[in-house]
Amino acid sequence: MLKVKLLHPEAQPPTVAYAGSDLGFDLYSVEDIDLPPGVPVKVHTGIAVEGPPGCGFVLGDRSSMASKGVTYAGGRIDAGYRGELLVCLVNVNQPVYALKVDRDHAGAIQDVQLTHSDVTIRIRKGDKIVQMSPFQAQTTLPVVVVEDLAESDRGAKGFGSSGR
Numbered sequence: 001m002l003k004v005k006l007l008h009p010e011a012q013p014p015t016v017a018y019a020g021s022d023l024g025f026d027l028y029s030v031e032d033i034d035l036p037p038g039v040p041v042k043v044h045t046g047i048a049v050e051g052p053p054g055c056g057f058v059l060g061d062r063s064s065m066a067s068k069g070v071t072y073a074g075g076r077i078d079a080g081y082r083g084e085l086l087v088c089l090v091n092v093n094q095p096v097y098a099l100k101v102d103r104d105h106a107g108a109i110q111d112v113q114l115t116h117s118d119v120t121i122r123i124r125k126g127d128k129i130v131q132m133s134p135f136q137a138q139t140t141l142p143v144v145v146v147e148d149l150a151e152s153d154r155g156a157k158g159f160g161s162s163g164r
Helices: none
Strands: 003-006 025-028 033-035 039-045 047-052 055-060 070-072 086-091 098-105 109-116 121-123 128-135
Touching: 033 039, 033 086, 086 128
Parallel strands: none
Antiparallel strands: 003 047, 025 128, 033 121, 039 086, 055 128, 070 086, 098 109
C-alpha cells in the first residue's frame, strides 16, 4: 500500500495509467513555476508518502518532460522520509544567440545588438513532472571488506564498454 498525505489544497495523489505494467507513479506540481535553462529548480508536489516497510522510491524522468528538454536532477526518497516530496528539475535547452548589425548606406556600423531565444519552460499547477518508482531498501546487507571479488564476464570494463 502507498500511503499519501496531502499537504497542499491543490495537491494530487500519485497516479498510474497502467497498474502492474507502468514502472512508476506520476507526481504532479502544485505550483506554476518557470524553469530557466541550466538552473536546478525545486518544484513542490504538496504530498508526503509512506510505502511498505523498507520501501523507498526512485524518481525518474517522464518521457513527455524529457522531450521538452526537462530532466530530473537526481535524488532518492528514503523509506523513513515523511516530508514533502520536492522534485529538482533542470531545463537543459540552450538558447540560440544571434548578432544583429545595423549599417548605414555607406556600410558603417550604426548599431550592434545581441539577441537570444527564450527557452524557459513553464510548469503549471497540475502538470505531471516525474515518475516515482518503488524500490526495496537493501541497506541491511552486511558490509564485508575482502581482498578479491569473484570474476565476471564484464570485469572492470566501465563506461561505454558494451558498445554505443
